[in-house]
Amino acid sequence: NAGVTQTPKFRVLKTGQSMTLLCAQDMNHEYMYWYRQDPGMGLRLIHYSVGEGTTAKGEVPDGYNVSRLKKQNFLLGLESAAPSQTSVYFCASSYGQPEAFFGQGTRLTVV
């Protein structure tokens, strides 16, 4: 049972490049989330989804887009990366049990 898997684990982008982070969960969870973690700021919610085909904005959505075409996958896209998007990104999922289950994180550096 893999749980929540994020791809890739590390990435370096140049300013203006685009990329997609993939989150896959095998727990049949309805709810999925993307957070970013920055020093001194904890985890902040970027976007989330309450089911296949649905997405919603979180606390810091600007510069990001998401899609949930399949229940098990939640994609986070950066169309034109900026240095301010240098961060560690976490995907999480939940349903049934109160707690969220997290992926191992993606460290993204934008130069």
Next chain:
Amino acid sequence: AQTVTQSQPEMSVQEAETVTLSCTYDTSESDYYLFWYKQPPSRQMILVIRQEAYKQQNATENRFSVNFQKAAKSFSLKISDSQLGDAAMYFCAYRSPSGTYKYIFGTGTRLKVLA
């Protein structure tokens, strides 16, 4: 909107001693969940303990226990018999029981364990 505050950016504890990490939150809801997550250097987010607001009894998990004060909106984590492996970043988190099920996190407390 709900908020979670961790006012201790960093704490230190001697090995085998006890340490308490503080967390306060703000909400207008009467029913909700609270959590403590541990993030070791591996970066993985690990659930330490959870508390349902409707339960008056404080949750415990082995050496970890909470002091849940609902009226004061306080949710502190006590680690007894601290071990070197407890060194990590600890995050307090809140989740409402219905609706969008968003998790709101505090800014974290870095715990150092001194040998």
